[in-house]
Structure formats: structure tokens, C-alpha cells
Amino acid sequence: MVHQQLQSLVLQTIRNHALFSIATDTLLVGVSGGVDSMVLLHILQALECKVHVAHCNFSLRGAESDADEHLVVSYAQSNNIPYSVTRFNTREYAQQTHMSIEMAARELRYDWFSELCVEHSCDYIAIAHNENDSVETFFIQLLRTTGIKGLRGIPITNGRIVRPLLNSTRSSIEAYAHANNITYRTDSSNLENEYVRNKIRNIVLPQLVSIHPQAHNNIVTSMHHVSQAYDVYADTIAQELARIVTYTGTGCMVNEHVLLAHKHKQALAFELFRSYGFTPNSIEQILQSFGTQSGKIFESPQYTAVHDRDTLFIFPKIIEQAFQIEVLLQSYTISTPYAKFRCSLHNSTEITLTKHPHWAYIDAAKLSNTLVLRTWKAGDSFVPFGMKGNKKVSDYLIDAKIPVHIKQHVLVLESNGTIVWLVGFTIHNLYAITNHTTRVFCIEMQQLNDEV
Structure with missing residues (x-):
């Protein structure tokens, strides 16, 4: 019964959101060895999807990471599934790029997935994020002041990335694995509360459920409403910014007078400057600089903004003359x-x-x-x-x-x-x-x- 219910839900998700064509598309499936990705791979096999397995060993947990890799490779080989494996020195990359370990691993993973899609002619990248992951992301984004966009949770598609399990709960995935005798690995670091996501998963959300038993379902429903509202909001923001911003190749020019005169200048400024990596504090300082002496410079990690008379110029920091x-x-x-x-x-x-x-x-x-x-x-x-x-x-x-x-x-x-x-x-x-x-x-x- 569990077997049929989850497969049916995933198939319904694929069809309702037109994630990909089961008949014609090839999927690159990110498989860590954890329960979510092993179940996703099992279901995609049952649906007779064409798949290529991709496993990243981030070299963060020593023997545990190697055991994860061994499980994924063994499963792929025993099921005659084509696969690719790579190893990253994630800590070294994080230090070089001044990123957190989580962000460094994310960038390494998706850049490699993109390369594999070209190499193996894959049409989409299937990732095993589930409904609980999306709820956790909602709270993480809430702490980061990301605005309405971040409160949608994890999107079910993002370009060629698709998430067939996003409407499935973690408990239903674990039940499916048990019912189908699927071997998987448990990341011991998920049980520790070192990372923000783990604190939300292990401490915050259980407390919310104890306060209100329907907390999870209500949050999911609210995220769906926010997502629908964001589509309307984003269209309006784009229309209004078209009157204020002139795009200049990889940067832009902002008409300060028109922005300042707009009754929703705070919202427009937040969405525009946030997209270039400026923090809420920097955005407030940029707005305060309008109408003052030229020459003020503001910097985000990857962009520079220069105030010159009635225009703000934004452009990438890096210049390569012969790029x-x-x-x-x-x-x-x-x-x-x-x-x-x-x-x-x-x-x-x-x-x-x-x-x-x-x-x-x-x-x-x-x-x-x-x-x-x-x-x-x-x-x-x-x-x-x-x-x-x-x-x-x-x-x-x-x-x-x-x-x-x-x-x-x-x-x-x-x-x-x-x-x-x-x-x-x-x-x-x-x-x-x-x-x-x-x-x-x-x-x-x-x-x-x-x-x-």
C-alpha cells in the first residue's frame, strides 16, 4: 500500500507540474546514499525513467563519506544503472571562496551536475528534496530576511532542476524505504545541532507541532499561498522596475529620482539591490545616499554600486580584459x-x-x-x-x-x-x-x- 501511494503521488507530481517526460527525457539523479535519494532513484526506476546516477563525495565525514559512495556505486552496478562519482576537497574550496561549508558543497555539486548533463546528454537534474526540507528552508529564509521570494520554500523546478519528491513527507519516504527493503545511509551529522537547518529540524519544528499538531500542514499550505502571491508580486515589481532601471549588459543604471518618487520605493529597492547581493543595511544606506554628493561607493560580495549625480551604476567587481x-x-x-x-x-x-x-x-x-x-x-x-x-x-x-x-x-x-x-x-x-x-x-x- 505504501509502495503504491508514494509512487502514485510522485507520478501525479511529475504530471501536474510537467517536470519532465518519462517517455523521452533522461534524468541525472543526484544520489547521496541517504533515504530520500535512494527512494527517489527506486521510484524513478519503477516508473521506467531513463536515469544516470551522480554521487558527490565531499570528503567531510571520513569513512562515513566513503561508505556512502560505496553504497551508491554498488546499487548502480547491481541495477545496471550508469553512474558518475567525484570527490571534492570541500573545506579547502570553502576557505578559498570564503563560503560556508554548506554553500561550498552546494556550488560544487550543482556545477558538476551541469557538466555531467552535457557529457551524458541528460535533460533534467532530479534532486530528492522533500516537503519537510521545504518547510525547514522556509524558516531558514525567514531568519535571513530574504523577502517574499524566500518564503516560498524550495521551488519544485528551477531551470532544469526538478524535485519529484517535494510533495512527499519525510515519514512517507522512510515508510516506503522500509516497505521495499531499500538500503540507505544515515548521515550522523543530521542528528547533531551544529547547523541551522538541523536546529530547525530537531528543535524548532517539533516544538511547533507540540503547540499545534497541524503546524506542518498549515505551514505547507501557507507556503503555497505565498508562492502564488509572489508570482503576482514579481510581475508587478518587474513592470515598475522597467521604468526605473536601464540594464547595461552585466550591470544596470538606476534612475534615483524616479525610484525615490515611487510610493513603493522600499519594496522596489529591496528586490532590485537584493538581486545583486546587497544586504538590507546596505540597501538602506544606498537609498539615503540618493540626492547627496556623487562618488559614494557600495559593495556586495560580487558587485559594486557607484552613486554619480542622479544615477546609481551597478556592475560586477571582476574585470577580465581577455575573458x-x-x-x-x-x-x-x-x-x-x-x-x-x-x-x-x-x-x-x-x-x-x-x-x-x-x-x-x-x-x-x-x-x-x-x-x-x-x-x-x-x-x-x-x-x-x-x-x-x-x-x-x-x-x-x-x-x-x-x-x-x-x-x-x-x-x-x-x-x-x-x-x-x-x-x-x-x-x-x-x-x-x-x-x-x-x-x-x-x-x-x-x-x-x-x-x-
Whole structure:
């Protein structure tokens, strides 16, 4: 009975949210060896999904980490499932990047998953987060003052990441494992209260349930309401910011007068500046600087904001004069010093266009299989969308009134030596999608601190 109920719920979740096609898509499944990921893998097998197992050994728990790896590899081999395993020196990476252990492990994991998707032609990344994880995340975000966006809990999809167990409780997953004799590993650190998540899981939530037996269900319902409200809120914020912000490739320019005059300036400022990594205290200081002497500088971990007369300029801290990276004509995510880029391939009938300078939609049939993303250089030219004649990138940026210190951060995407996208501005006119386009290459630029 437990066997059928959880499988049915997962199948319903996959269908209701159109997570992926069981018949045609290949899933890269993140498997730690814990009960959640082992059950997810078991259910995906039962549903006859095409899967490739990925296991990260973060080298954090010595023999325990090695035992986790051994279990996952043994299961994959005995079930004839293709698999990949890697080991990270997570503590060293955390020190080098000034991240917490948790954030370092997260970045290492998802960057590697993205690489594996390209290597093994996987369409989606299946992660075993469950409903309890989402409730815990709600409280973690509440402590971080992340705003409405963070109070939605864990999203069921995020780009190519899908979470088929997100509507399933931890107790139902454990019952399924017991009923099906699924071997799994228990991370002993989950029983310790060293990390914030563990304190919420082991101390806070049990107390809430003792106060109100329906606390878990009520919190889940509230998160769903918040998520629906956020969709409306986000649309409104985007519309209002369009009147205030001019996007400049990998940065932006903020019209201080228009923002200050807006009756919802606090909410708009929070959502805009928070997306560039500025803290609530820094955001308040930025607002207070408007209308004062030019030259004030504010910094987040990855961006600089400079107040100059009636404009605030925001741009990445890092400048690489000869930056260049290959971009494959596939679905995956690329991390660069300037921004993150989420790439995807679609049939033209499947996509809904997002009108925003951070998005580009290009006719895939006109592109080479390998593109180049690089900083622009003198002499670069292209045909801007809607125009017929060639125009130098330098002239385009002058016409767009882009300041010198912003120009240094402008990137271009080229195919066979032709610039097809002046990143964050416009695409090449001849590469735009038309009524004859069958396949579309979509590429979205995201701020460096956006979650992937």
C-alpha cells in the first residue's frame, strides 16, 4: 500500500507540474546514499525513467563519506544503472571562496551536475528534496530576511532542476524505504545541532507541532499561498522596475529620482539591490545616499554600486580584459566572473518569450554547435535587431549612453566569428527567430548570486 501511494503521488507530481517526460527525457539523479535519494532513484526506476546516477563525495565525514559512495556505486552496478562519482576537497574550496561549508558543497555539486548533463546528454537534474526540507528552508529564509521570494520554500523546478519528491513527507519516504527493503545511509551529522537547518529540524519544528499538531500542514499550505502571491508580486515589481532601471549588459543604471518618487520605493529597492547581493543595511544606506554628493561607493560580495549625480551604476567587481569561454548548443548552466548563463534548446512551439534584455532567443539552425562568449573589443560590429546595416559595438554603446566604467563589463556571444548577441542589449537581426524557425536556443543571463 505504501509502495503504491508514494509512487502514485510522485507520478501525479511529475504530471501536474510537467517536470519532465518519462517517455523521452533522461534524468541525472543526484544520489547521496541517504533515504530520500535512494527512494527517489527506486521510484524513478519503477516508473521506467531513463536515469544516470551522480554521487558527490565531499570528503567531510571520513569513512562515513566513503561508505556512502560505496553504497551508491554498488546499487548502480547491481541495477545496471550508469553512474558518475567525484570527490571534492570541500573545506579547502570553502576557505578559498570564503563560503560556508554548506554553500561550498552546494556550488560544487550543482556545477558538476551541469557538466555531467552535457557529457551524458541528460535533460533534467532530479534532486530528492522533500516537503519537510521545504518547510525547514522556509524558516531558514525567514531568519535571513530574504523577502517574499524566500518564503516560498524550495521551488519544485528551477531551470532544469526538478524535485519529484517535494510533495512527499519525510515519514512517507522512510515508510516506503522500509516497505521495499531499500538500503540507505544515515548521515550522523543530521542528528547533531551544529547547523541551522538541523536546529530547525530537531528543535524548532517539533516544538511547533507540540503547540499545534497541524503546524506542518498549515505551514505547507501557507507556503503555497505565498508562492502564488509572489508570482503576482514579481510581475508587478518587474513592470515598475522597467521604468526605473536601464540594464547595461552585466550591470544596470538606476534612475534615483524616479525610484525615490515611487510610493513603493522600499519594496522596489529591496528586490532590485537584493538581486545583486546587497544586504538590507546596505540597501538602506544606498537609498539615503540618493540626492547627496556623487562618488559614494557600495559593495556586495560580487558587485559594486557607484552613486554619480542622479544615477546609481551597478556592475560586477571582476574585470577580465581577455575573458573568453565556450558555450555549447545544449541545455546547461554556465558560471562566469560576470554572470551566470542558463542555456536551453526548445522547439519553437514550446516556448513563451520573456521580453527582457537578459534573455536572448536565437534561431538554433543558424548557429554553430560551439559558440564563444567573450568581452567585446575594438572593431566588433553586428546588425542590431530591427536594423539592416552593420553597426560597431562601440557606437551602439555610445548611442545607448553607456558610461566608460560600465563598458568594460559588456560581453558578446558569437557564432563562427559573427556576434549574435550583444549580451544584455540586443541580438543580431539575422539570427532572430521567425515563422520559419523550428528550434530555438534560449540563453538567460542571471546575477551572480541568483540560485541555479
